[in-house]
Amino acid sequence: MTKQLDTQLSNQTVQMFKILGDQTRFRILYLLETKEWPVNAIAQELxxxxxxxxxxxxxxxxxxxVKSRRxxxxxxxxxxxxHVYDLLHLALEHAQHTQN
Incomplete structure (x- = not known):
């Protein structure tokens, strides 16, 4: 029996990888993992x-x-x-592993 993948779920997953696939967004998410940042500090850091x-x-x-508060x-x-940070860390580990 072939395993079927729901089309809507598949589309949402692909969209998530497209969001994560941008280097700037990836770097922003990496910064936001441990604390809140104002936009000007993110811009300065990057x-x-x-x-x-x-x-x-x-x-x-x-x-x-990402969420925000005033x-x-x-x-x-x-x-x-x-959960997104699990993906980020797995991707970083994979990239590190393939460098060796």
């Missing part, structure tokens, strides 16, 4: 323009991978789904 970081954060938020004048971003 040596990028704030507008470019904001654009990528918006995509991550739409994918429900603190005074700042908006702080943090991880929304810890």
């Amino acid at each position: 040596k990028m323009e704030q507008s470019a970081v904001s654009h990528q954060l918006r995509k991550l938020k739409e994918a429900k991978l 603190e005074g004048k700042n908006i702080l971003y943090s991880q929304a789904d810890a």
Whole structure:
């Protein structure tokens, strides 16, 4: 008996990998693993323009991978789904393993 994959679930999974497949979004998620960051600090850490970081954060938020909260004048971003970090770490481990 052949195992069937639900089309909608397959599409959602592919979309998730597309989101994770962007280097900037990957680096942003990596930063957000351990603490909240304001967009200007993320931009400074990644040596990028704030507008470019904001654009990528918006995509991550739409994918429900990042959440935000207001603190005074700042908006702080943090991880929304810890499961994604399992994927990130597995991908990093795989890349490290294939380098050797």
